[in-house]
Amino acid sequence: MNIKTLNVILKYANPKRSVMLKGWHGIGKTEWVEHLAAEWGLKLVIWHASHAADAGDITGLPKSIKEKIIWYTTDENGQRIKHEEEHEVTVMCPPRWMLQKEPVLLLLDEINRGLSMAMNALMQLTNSQEYDDIKLPEGSRIFSCINPDEDGSYDVSRLDAAQISRFDVYDFTPTVEEWIEWARTHGVHKSIIDFIVAHPRYLDPYTNDDLVHSVNGKDCAKLPDRRAWTTAVSVFVTNGERDHLFETPQGLTIMVQGIAGMVGNGAADMYVDFYANSKNALNPVKIITAKELDDGTLAKIKEVFSNDVTAGLGFIKSCTMYLEDNLSELLNKTNNGKLWSENLYEIINCLTPDCKVTAVSDVIYAAVTERKAWAKGVITLKPEFKELIREARNPLIR
Template structure:
């Protein structure tokens, strides 16, 4: 499943009171997904990284307390009991609950920790208590782990596999990288445009194994975006070879060279808003250009155009229907499956454009024609 499909699946599982387990490669966006769900539902997100825990840490270190009790002879006597300290993350949960907040507890890397730590986390996840501490009944739990060769993964993660009984207590959700979903997310969070264009041109580089070199993951390109911004703003003060080395430290030498060459070369620009709306009709060169573009670049171009159209569609009186007609003329040049996907996104994500589109026969006619074509 891609990011959006996994997100919706997690929300459904959480609504049933069960614990979803996201299985996905490192850097694919599992933590970003947890943040997105917490933000959308106004939940306080608390993250526990199993890989960073040591034995006994989450359960709390034991201390001895003295208390009084009545002995057999009726006399008061002193007794001792073991009390476990409460981990800071668990105290954070209590503080959030006391403040009237709902809590999403995200436990990551549950198979990248020591076996004893994993058992402690399982107590918290499956029994909702550990060493006398009990999770509040309203706390929702989301777990995540890396793939294991036990389940056919081609990645050699050093993991501690769960036993069959533990596996059966989760709802397993396998998450995969999706360039189109990543491009949409990247545009929303402000990833550098050159990085976005690079992935739109080479979507296969988003998540790839480089033999004898560093793996490229979606998280890698977040770091590259930050690096490129600093490099760009340095105005030549950072040597090119230093920039290449840092990029290589994120995605490997081969992709690093590709990225730097892409940044420095005059690659064809994405189809722009002005090209679509400031011309009377599309000429043959433009039509041929659309036909030769990749799905990901066409999707990114449509997303950029729709964002701008959503902002200005009501500013020019009498031009709304003309804008929708021009938009549909562009989308009709797209592959039919991509056109249908974008039209569905218009309904979901661009309310002003969608409202205007419903008043134009060209939009409705195109939708049903495309639907019939896909159905065959």
């Protein structure tokens, strides 16, 4: 569910009900709850379930106090007699996070990563905003954020039906457009925003099947997510540009290696190719979608990639990724699809012979053998690609 819809639902929902947001890691659940707290004028209190050692982290720890017990009896004359005794009794000393004097937004973060006994202790709190004789101030809200457990991607516990019944549960899936709008006002590097506009499948961890397949079975393998693009890649690129780090081929190699540790190898390769091309005034998306490719643009492509086959290959991959991200127009044989296929053909033909052969073999032919839908689309719309493949695969023809 996107943020726009969630905002409408929360406006009319019962504010005393606890709300659970379920979504991928790094998609912005916690940050959005922080935004809600500020918007509603509530103090934000975060309790991390994974930190709870036992139920005492919720109920508090016992302490002994002296308490006077008073009771009355009646004597044989009907007189009421008062009795007093002092005893040591045990009471619970509540945790600090439960002692609030003003309305709060209490975020129970990652509650399906906590111990079972701690989760059970939360049931009264999430149902009525109170625990024993401790109650959250009137006007408080309770939210929880969790990663889903459906496909085994996360090491989390499954909440039972009674625990879930205390929450209104919503899948948290803000759209790419919502992230782009947010990123433009929160200092995210422009090249990252432009890259995601062109290749939206690289924003979240499980929207790119090729990337997911590439890391299957690998230990500590990275996939891209919104948090990494925002807090890691954007900062790295901004700091590197300040010292002119990425203005040489060696610097771009460092860029790939650094960003690979943040969003994974596949996303890093694609982003750095996009970044380098944008610095050369060669935006793959603008060129592949151009109404007409003039001689100056084609000459610039040939000049930039004449001595750098790797960069030329990256540029072609960026172009074909755009086609893959817009398959419906390509496969429906729209005017746009025909135009894009024509442009790709012209771009490849203006490359130097070595770069052209590599691009056709490693990108076009490889996609055909892998039965990629976009490759079938461009060959259908531009049959001349068959001859390019034949030439690239046969050294005698070249």
